[in-house]
Amino acid sequence: MKLSDRSFHLPGPFDGIIGAEYFLQLLKQGKIKVPNQNAILQNTVFGWIVAGKITLPETTIQMSCHLLSTSLNEQLEKFWTIENCLERKILSLGERECENHYKKYYARCRNWKILRPEIKEAYIENMKSYLTNGNMSESKLACIREEYYLPHHVVIKNSSLTTQLRVVFDGSSKSVTGLSLNDALMVGLSMQENLFSLLVRFRSILIV
Structure with a gap:
């Protein structure tokens, strides 16, 4: 089928305007109705033309909306429940032997020291x-603060x-005052010889 304008569906400038007294003279025998549309194809001296309205199928856009019926506190509680680790760890054979050895040979004192x-x-x-x-x-001081x-x-x-x-x-x-025993004691003189003296004495002896 030869169309008079192959780009009729695209917007563009007019090539010319034909009056009603000449329009009917341009029509030729041949008319086709477009199925399920309010448009027809009409044969003319220039070729087939399309007249009427063509309805394109509408595009359906699906949208989803999720509503939570639980409160924020319940959601946080479920989150922490999922994130929590297992209360009891699965131990390997070596880890179980180490654990048994610890229970057998170690004990806690009253001050929780092992x-x-x-x-x-x-x-x-x-x-x-x-x-x-x-x-x-043994200290004989009565005042604990001292x-x-x-x-x-x-x-x-x-x-x-x-x-x-x-x-x-x-x-x-x-201590509770922020000072340690080393901070409170005087440093004093070093009782050890410095490195220079040791090296000089080392070189002054034939056999060391």
Whole structure:
């Protein structure tokens, strides 16, 4: 089918205007009705023309709206429930052996410190040696505010032949005043020789 204007569906300028007295003279035999439309195809001396109205199918746009009937507190509670980890962790064979070993050989003291029984006895004996040698004495102060408790813990070195267990004191631990024992004590002179003196003496001896 030859159309008189192949781009009739596109907007554009007019090529000319034909009056009604000449329009009917241009029509030729041949008319086709477009199915389900209010338009026809008419044959003319210039070719087929389209007249009438063509209705295009409407595009349906689907929209969804979700409404939550639960409150914000319930949603937050469900969120935290989902995010929570399992209360009981599944342990491997090695982790279970370690856990059983810990329960068998370790216990908690009254001050919630963890200590093995055999280490506890050695720890007590080590502290008693400070009393015996006069390195420490029992405080007789009645006012608790004037006392300062020096934290200490045990260090174990099984490879040592002489001192496998020793007590280490933490003199840098802050008190309620914000000061530590190291802050309150005078520094004093260094009892050790400096590195320069050691190197000079080292070079002055033939055999070291």
